[in-house]
Amino acid sequence: ELEHPGTLMVATERGKYYIGGKVYGFELPTREFDCQTPAEVREMLPKDKDVVAFQCRNPVHRAHYELFTRAAHDERVGPDATVLVHPTCGPTQGDDIPGDVRYRTYVVLKDQLNDEKIQWAYLPYSMHMAGPREALQHMMIRKNYGCTHFIIGRDMA
Template identity: 70%
Template sequence: MLEVECKWTPNKVQEAKLAYGTASLEHPGVKMVAWERGKYYIGGKLTGFELPKRVFPCATPSQVRASLPPFTDIVVFQCRNPVHRAHYELFTRALQADNVRPGSVCLVHPTCGPTQDDDIPGIVRFHTYEVLKKELNDPRIRCLQQCKTHSKTTSDKSGMQLLESMGMRNSNAARSHQPQICA
């Protein structure tokens, strides 16, 4: 339930530039901001009645944070696709980087949202991460359950906001699949 505290007319050009780095209608996210969102935005306190039911387990931001060790660096790899070899190499080697302190952990954080007709279904992606967890068997690499997001709106900025909602700061979400160090 939303307790409305404010209503405003958004600057959609500025929103698109800040979220997607462009205001071009060729970008699907910009197109969504321009054509699918209403004339007014509202904001306020949001209260949930119960967690949504999913076909696979999902962790809330507070559950993700609680599963991580306190006061240590967290190298985060966030992806919405099934794991492929380049992903695997990135996050299995990330903890060996020069700028990563001993005792750090790598959070492999898959996300899943609405898909297009030609996308791999979320449940299939979920199973790829389950297999990965079993194969890695490394306590420093944490493969968490998927956190459901709306992939149409997932940008570098919204990925960062999702990480910040879990209590992770100083992160830089990147489309280049570069693992990020979060304090």
């Protein structure tokens, strides 16, 4: 079904050939919203402390808010834990809220919270709704960004 973003990408955007190996000389793409590299995000996070990643693909609602604001105080993380709110802001299905609109909602909430234990970064990546394997992929992505713990929603299938 071509309405699924992953299927559409594979069917229409992928080429016949793929290359491998080290890549040199590319610049970071220009985006409509601020995106930091994994190294830049790791630099802003505390060293040797737990970092809880919160991933979402939609504007934050009350349940999301409660999850990530309480996460830094959970008994399963250290006393000086930080939360990284790290939503995906890439292209989505046609009936989803566009990434730039979602980004603007996150900026408003970030400004309202103004909490030093909650950091914000934006992932220019699309959810493919591919189930448990994609959930593991997102966990590895967040580990590359410096996170030690991961909160993921129910909607990965």
